[in-house]
Amino acid sequence: MTRDVGYKIHALALGPMENFIYLIHDQASGRAAVVDPAWDVSAIQSLANAEGMRITDILLTHSHHDHINGVDELLRDHDAETHLLKPEASFWGHPLVRPHLHHGGDAIQLGSTRIDVLHTPGHTPGSACYHLGDDLITGDTLFVFGCGRCDMKGGDPEAMFHTLRHLREDLPPDTCIHPGHNYAEKTSTTMDEQARCNPFMHFNEIDHFVRYRQHEHDRIRSTPYPRNAGIESIS
Numbered sequence: 001m002t003r004d005v006g007y008k009i010h011a012l013a014l015g016p017m018e019n020f021i022y023l024i025h026d027q028a029s030g031r032a033a034v035v036d037p038a039w040d041v042s043a044i045q046s047l048a049n050a051e052g053m054r055i056t057d058i059l060l061t062h063s064h065h066d067h068i069n070g071v072d073e074l075l076r077d078h079d080a081e082t083h084l085l086k087p088e089a090s091f092w093g094h095p096l097v098r099p100h101l102h103h104g105g106d107a108i109q110l111g112s113t114r115i116d117v118l119h120t121p122g123h124t125p126g127s128a129c130y131h132l133g134d135d136l137i138t139g140d141t142l143f144v145f146g147c148g149r150c151d152m153k154g155g156d157p158e159a160m161f162h163t164l165r166h167l168r169e170d171l172p173p174d175t176c177i178h179p180g181h182n183y184a185e186k187t188s189t190t191m192d193e194q195a196r197c198n199p200f201m202h203f204n205e206i207d208h209f210v211r212y213r214q215h216e217h218d219r220i221r222s223t224p225y226p227r228n229a230g231i232e233s234i235s
Contacts, residue, residue, distance in 0.1 A: 061139025088126025122160025
């Protein structure tokens with residue numbers, strides 16, 4: 001990103017599941033927060049060193065293995081604080097060093113950069129999105145033209161329905177979405193584009209959303225999600 005907002009978001013695509021790992025760089029202090037460290041900690045550290053960043057924080061969107069398998073290794077090399085939502089910590093059950101357990105609506109201060117913590121359940125009970133400036137890091141809650149699965153342990157499609165509706169209604173249309181996986185023909189998007197083109201944003205009835213998310217979508221979707229993945233509003 002190139003906007004002069006006092007921070008930069010760097011993305012690394014790592015691992016067999018095409019995870020996006022993000023480094024939020026507060027330029028005034030040099031501090032960096034790593035979002036969902038996984039797969040290749042040396043690549044994360046190399047990027048931080050190349051950009052003059054000091055890793056002080058770890059932000060977890062949720063606790064699935066493909067998003068957290070680098071946490072312990074990163075903590076061995078950096079005296080970083082780990083942030084996640086309290087219900088996700090309970091769901092995960094993993095002992096953490098110096099955890100900061102948050103509630104939705106909390107804010108994390110990374111130098112001069114404020115990061116708002118949003119509770120966005122559906123994929124897991126304590127899934128979080130991180131909102132800073134005009135940017136939203138969404139983990140496995142919202143993808144480019146998709147959303148996270150709700151059929152694994154802790155998943156709740158009804159909660160996902162309400163989460164997506166709140167994101168669409170509460171955030172400005174020019175909010176830039178940074179997803180947790182590279183599942184589409186483009187790597188980022190805006191809330192406006194998702195409101196228009198993401199099929200999961202178009203349901204008005206919760207039972208129709210649940211049926212589509214749980215039983216229909218994975219049989220008919222294209223991979224990667226194409227730019228014209230959207231459909232008209234569904235009752």
